[in-house]
Amino acid sequence: AYLIGAKGVKPWQILAVTFTNKAAAEMRARILALVGDKARDVAMGTFHSLCARVLRRDGAAIGIDPRFAIYDTDDQTATMKLVMRTLEPVGSSDLKPQAILGQIGRWKNDLLTPEQAAGVARGYHEEICARAYERYQARLREQGALDFDDLLNEAVRLFDEAPGVLAHYHDRWRYLHVDEYQDTNRAQYLWIRQLA
Numbered sequence: 001a002y003l004i005g006a007k008g009v010k011p012w013q014i015l016a017v018t019f020t021n022k023a024a025a026e027m028r029a030r031i032l033a034l035v036g037d038k039a040r041d042v043a044m045g046t047f048h049s050l051c052a053r054v055l056r057r058d059g060a061a062i063g064i065d066p067r068f069a070i071y072d073t074d075d076q077t078a079t080m081k082l083v084m085r086t087l088e089p090v091g092s093s094d095l096k097p098q099a100i101l102g103q104i105g106r107w108k109n110d111l112l113t114p115e116q117a118a119g120v121a122r123g124y125h126e127e128i129c130a131r132a133y134e135r136y137q138a139r140l141r142e143q144g145a146l147d148f149d150d151l152l153n154e155a156v157r158l159f160d161e162a163p164g165v166l167a168h169y170h171d172r173w174r175y176l177h178v179d180e181y182q183d184t185n186r187a188q189y190l191w192i193r194q195l196a
Contacts, residue, residue, distance in 0.1 A: 001034035003175055004042075011041035012172065015195065018046060018179035027179070043173060047188050048148050051155035054169070055146070061162035064154060069145040076101055076147050083135045087128065095128060103129040104136060108149035109185040111156065152187040159194040169195060 114134035
């Protein structure tokens with residue numbers, strides 16, 4: 001609000017990122033109350049929603065169809081159950097879809113691909129998770145879908161592999177605001193660092 005109202009910054013030059021939809025809605029309401037309708041032009045939202053927006057607009061540069069589906073927790077669980085049927089690991093009754101998805105999520109937060117995860121997997125459980133990760137990602141690709149972690153990882157990859165796209169966002173978003181910055185994971189941190 002200060003940048004727009006006192007410094008004359010164009011609202012579309014501002015990016016404001018937070019972690020939850022509730023926080024994003026509260027930020028938008030506060031800015032609207034302070035500066036009026038101009039606040040609607042501020043790029044504001046969660047990491048996931050902003051990355052989804054960027055990928056829909058520019059993801060074709062790295063082969064992502066702009067009509068991709070976003071898999072929620074239920075979709076992920078259903079997909080993992082299908083993957084687990086193809087793995088048939090010994091003692092698979094001990095492996096729950098949510099536990100495997102949790103491990104995959106940790107690898108994704110560290111920006112590890114399925115191949116990299118297979119290289120760092122230690123012990124039986126992680127080796128099964130790495131095999132599941134590879135098949136899970138293949139299923140997502142077949143379905144034209146991304147999960148929540150993919151939204152961040154693919155946005156980082158987009159900026160890495162498409163410098164022209166990154167240059168567009170450098171020109172557009174000149175003022176970066178990150179709520180609770182200290183809580184960012186590796187993918188979130190790298191996305192913001194690329195923009196900075």
